Amino acid sequence: MAARALARGVRLCSSSIGRSLIFNSVQKRGIAACIDPSIGLSDEQKEFQKLAFDFAANEMAPHMAEWDQKERFPVKAMRKAAQLGFGGIYVSPEVGGSGLSRLDTSIIFEALSTGCVSTTAYMSIHNMCAWMIDTFGNTEQREQFCPDLCSMQKFASYCLTEPSSGSDAASLLTTAKLDDDHYVLNGSKAFISGGGDTDVYVVMCRTGEKGPKGISCLVVEKGTPGLSFGKKEKKVGWNSQPTRAVIFEDCAVPVSNRLGAEGQGFSIAMKGLNGGRINIASCSLGAAHASVLLARDHMCVRKQFGETLASSQFLQFKLAEMATKLVASRLLVRQAAVALQDGRPDAVSLCSMAKLFVTDECFSICNQALQIHGGYGYLKDYAVQQYVRDVRVHQILEGTNEVMRMIIARSLLTES
Amino acid sequence: MSARVLVGVKRVIDYAVKIRVKPDHSGVVTDGVKHSMNPFCEIAVEEAVKLKEKKLVKEVVAVSCGPQQVQETIRTALAMGADRGIHVEVSGKDYETLGPLQVSKIMAALAKKEEADLIILGKQAIDDDCNQTGQMTAALLDWPQGTFASEVTLEAEKLKVVREVDGGLETIKINLPAVLTADLRLNTPRYATLPNIMKAKKKKIVNVKPADLGVDVNSRLEVLRVDEPPQRSAGVKVETVDDLLGKLKEAGRI
Numbered sequence: 145m146a147a148r149a150l151a152r153g154v155r156l157c158s159s160s161i162g163r164s165l166i167f168n169s170v171q172k173r174g175i176a177a178c179i180d181p182s183i184g185l186s187d188e189q190k191e192f193q194k195l196a197f198d199f200a201a202n203e204m205a206p207h208m209a210e211w212d213q214k215e216r217f218p219v220k221a222m223r224k225a226a227q228l229g230f231g232g233i234y235v236s237p238e239v240g241g242s243g244l245s246r247l248d249t250s251i252i253f254e255a256l257s258t259g260c261v262s263t264t265a266y267m268s269i270h271n272m273c274a275w276m277i278d279t280f281g282n283t284e285q286r287e288q289f290c291p292d293l294c295s296m297q298k299f300a301s302y303c304l305t306e307p308s309s310g311s312d313a314a315s316l317l318t319t320a321k322l323d324d325d326h327y328v329l330n331g332s333k334a335f336i337s338g339g340g341d342t343d344v345y346v347v348m349c350r351t352g353e354k355g356p357k358g359i360s361c362l363v364v365e366k367g368t369p370g371l372s373f374g375k376k377e378k379k380v381g382w383n384s385q386p387t388r389a390v391i392f393e394d395c396a397v398p399v400s401n402r403l404g405a406e407g408q409g410f411s412i413a414m415k416g417l418n419g420g421r422i423n424i425a426s427c428s429l430g431a432a433h434a435s436v437l438l439a440r441d442h443m444c445v446r447k448q449f450g451e452t453l454a455s456s457q458f459l460q461f462k463l464a465e466m467a468t469k470l471v472a473s474r475l476l477v478r479q480a481a482v483a484l485q486d487g488r489p490d491a492v493s494l495c496s497m498a499k500l501f502v503t504d505e506c507f508s509i510c511n512q513a514l515q516i517h518g519g520y521g522y523l524k525d526y527a528v529q530q531y532v533r534d535v536r537v538h539q540i541l542e543g544t545n546e547v548m549r550m551i552i553a554r555s556l557l558t559e560s
Numbered sequence: 561m562s563a564r565v566l567v568g569v570k571r572v573i574d575y576a577v578k579i580r581v582k583p584d585h586s587g588v589v590t591d592g593v594k595h596s597m598n599p600f601c602e603i604a605v606e607e608a609v610k611l612k613e614k615k616l617v618k619e620v621v622a623v624s625c626g627p628q629q630v631q632e633t634i635r636t637a638l639a640m641g642a643d644r645g646i647h648v649e650v651s652g653k654d655y656e657t658l659g660p661l662q663v664s665k666i667m668a669a670l671a672k673k674e675e676a677d678l679i680i681l682g683k684q685a686i687d688d689d690c691n692q693t694g695q696m697t698a699a700l701l702d703w704p705q706g707t708f709a710s711e712v713t714l715e716a717e718k719l720k721v722v723r724e725v726d727g728g729l730e731t732i733k734i735n736l737p738a739v740l741t742a743d744l745r746l747n748t749p750r751y752a753t754l755p756n757i758m759k760a761k762k763k764k765i766v767n768v769k770p771a772d773l774g775v776d777v778n779s780r781l782e783v784l785r786v787d788e789p790p791q792r793s794a795g796v797k798v799e800t801v802d803d804l805l806g807k808l809k810e811a812g813r814i
Contacts, residue, residue, distance in 0.1 A: 188633060190632070191757045191760075192754060194636075195754070226752060227753065228752075228753045229755055237755075242758075
């Protein structure tokens with residue numbers, strides 16, 4: 145058995161290595177002791193994480209390039225994930241969820257992301273919508289929507305952004321006029337993940353006055369007359385999920401589909417995003433972890449000037465810095481997750497800090513990993529470029545990193 | 561029909577880890593190294609759980625021998641569907657020298673104590689590659705054995721086992737109680753699900769000492785030295801067939 149492992153080691157470090165072996169090295173569960181993501185976890189959390197890593201390595205990583213290049217929405221693979229409980233990780237078990245904590249969720253998404261960032265990120269958005277319905281919906285709404293969402297029989301999309309309101313989300317223009325027992329929606333949403341392929345749309349729309357207090361949250365089902373979609377956007381990354389505009393033209397939605405009270409919509413949206421930000425940051429972590437391992441393996445293989453790249457002190461230091469930032473990021477995300485699940489007063493700021501710091505650092509880590517690969521890093525045969533392209537958008541959506549700074553600054557300056 | 565199945569699960573160094581030999585050549589480095597359940601043991605657990613789902617077996621008991629950490633391995637078996645676990649405590653020097661003979665004595669003792677009707681083990685462990693525990697357990701119990709099983713079916717109170725052997729596939733019929741060892745193609749182990757991992761927390765793991773089972777864990781074997789295999793050396797080009805024959809004779813190959 146030592147012989148087999150050593151042979152594998154020799155194969156990995158020989159200079160005649162084939163490309164497929166480099167590509168596949170991320171699928172082996174990365175074992176580098178100092179950045180081991182299972183450090184400090186409970187036995188149960190380690191089990192969750194192992195499950196997610198195994199699923200990512202077996203069911204996602206072998207397909208991540210194909211899903212990206214063919215722009216395939218991997219319904220079958222996601223439903224398989226849902227069977228294991230990944231469809232509603234922090235949704236309550238009475239409506240089909242797994243009832244886990246935010247920290248458990250972060251650990252799971254971090255592990256799944258090593259298999260495919262784009263698909264995991266979509267799953268996190270889906271989970272966020274399921275949670276919003278579970279938390280703010282009444283019994284009928286929860287029973288109507290949550291079981292199908294948790295099993296991924298149906299898929300969900302989160303609709304807040306509009307062509308003219310991104311960071312200034314509270315200025316959204318989509319109106320919902322009350323008419324007897326239903327609302328009539330008019331307007332359009334932009335950049336909706338899953339839009340057109342998903343079944344359940346959680347839509348923030350204006351039922352009242354200007355500003356956040358006039359916004360309500362409605363659940364709109366695909367097939368409702370007046371609901372249509374724009375063209376599928378062509379993106380730099382996140383290609384395993386379709387992105388489309390969602391258009392409402394005199395779209396009638398029953399009042400019974402409203403989550404919470406009129407005027408509560410913006411608050412619901414923001415509460416959803418707190419968790420969403422931890423999840424997106426967790427996805428960035430997974431990509432960075434995989435990238436560090438890819439960079440390390442490449443450094444052991446690639447020779448220049450008569451020795452492997454791993455002998456270069458500059459690259460050793462670069463790798464060390466990448467590893468340090470990865471671990472620092474991981475600690476911040478997990479702290480934010482704990483703060484959120486404990487309902488601490490600093491939770492919102494901490495989630496913003498985590499999203500800001502981690503998405504920036506992890507993009508930088510993935511980018512440096514690509515640089516370490518040299519010319520090969522720019523080829524689509526190698527996974528590292530997909531991690532870079534996929535995590536780039538994490539610095540933009542779920543609240544730009546600039547908006548994160550606004551939230552943190554407000555928290556600092558309001559106190560004084 | 562069979563009511564109770566014992567499944568042995570071994571905690572081994574994870575298959576993906578690059579193994580390093582200790583500087584004193586007494587063994588391989590295990591401290592701080594990632595461990596997981598032996599892949600053939602996973603297949604054994606899966607087979608046992610499948611039998612339970614077909615209602616051919618009432619209870620699946622997962623057994624592991626070793627220090628505190630093997631409880632993780634038992635928990636994985638519980639998360640896959642085993643009903644309860646038995647942790648046979650062996651630690652320190654005893655654990656380092658624990659081998660198939662002692663484990664099979666333990667399994668045999670447990671089989672009698674638990675009144676098991678079937679024992680399923682992995683065909684071998686990926687750390688020592690012994691491929692002995694199943695066979696020794698069967699011998700100690702004087703039970704029939706179906707080793708290298710790639711297919712197991714129950715036919716009229718007997719087990720029909722298809723075995724993968726060097727010559728191809730051999731089908732045998734054995735009486736119960738029996739010992740089976742799982743080969744690679746027996747099944748594809750399921751993923752645990754999140755709910756099952758949580759349910760596994762509530763399942764019981766009982767601690768037992770080898771002495772309680774009347775088993776002496778002293779090893780009859782002594783490992784003298786562990787070395788890495790020799791580095792692959794460069795080849796040599798020859799000009800003629802005569803040169804080739806000469807070189808082969810030199811190396812003692814012909």
